[in-house]
Amino acid sequence: MVLESEALISIFDNAVMLGDTVTESTRIFSHRPFKLDRLYKSLKVTRIDPGCDAQQMMRITLDVLDANRSWMLQADDCWLVHDISRGRSIAGADPTIQRSQATVMIFTQPLDLLSWARFYEVGCHAVTAMSRIIPPQSLDARIKNRSRMAYTLAEIEVKLVDPQAQGIILDVHGFVAENKGGNIFAITNGTLRTPRSTNCMEGVSRDTVLELAQQLAIPIAEADLLPYDLYTADELFFTSTPYCVMPATKFNGLPVGDGKIGPITRKLLAAWSELVGVDIAAQALNQLHRPTVDF
């Protein structure tokens, strides 16, 4: 276990050379545990051998959390991030040959919610990127990985329209896919709809919202959504590990519904807050109104 300032990886690591890295981000609500299932699915499909099974990985991860306990208790909540690359490579050589053990990086860090906090009050502006998502026939979005160039370029296009906007990336057929780090939900006539997992990552937060909606008897559907469906939706929101549910009140310059955060979005956020025993919106808004703490 080393301090961030002392952590070193080789400049020849596959993480740097090829972005050949599987990743997982978990939010630790009130410092409670997390799951590693998706990480192990990504490792299997990418054929990266992390050198330990899920149980051992869990033990190492708990050690990382333990080593950080002193400051974690002062933080609202934390990210827990796993990055696992295929280890060292040789420039230009066969990238499929694993020349060292996998590089396993695990860190935890206070959750910085500042860039999303005000959206819990007013909603964000969702804007479609010009670039399209990488088709699942090329790279299945369910493999959570660190090759993020496509997402970053799409987000740059979105910020050209509005520097505060949150991106919506379409697939090659023009259907709504996902955000650079989140999933998308639209509510129309009381039904909650989200893109199918053939063109988006199966977000843990997406699953949570689908489960909560079922419990609240809100009809749900995985569907092919076109931008038209978002323009005409009554409510729109994103889901992702750090912010859970982020309402969107504007889509490509037009108000979504009446331009205010809708009742079903609020209901789902309240149900999630109840589930984890944390007022998710209040926690983020609280960060806006207090000085930054250095850990």
Ligand SMILES: Cc1ncc(COP(=O)(O)O)c(C=O)c1O
């Ligand atoms: C491309 C992409 N889509 C969706 C998500 C949302 O997944 P989760 O809810 O597990 O954070 C992420 C999370 O990082 C992501 O990178």
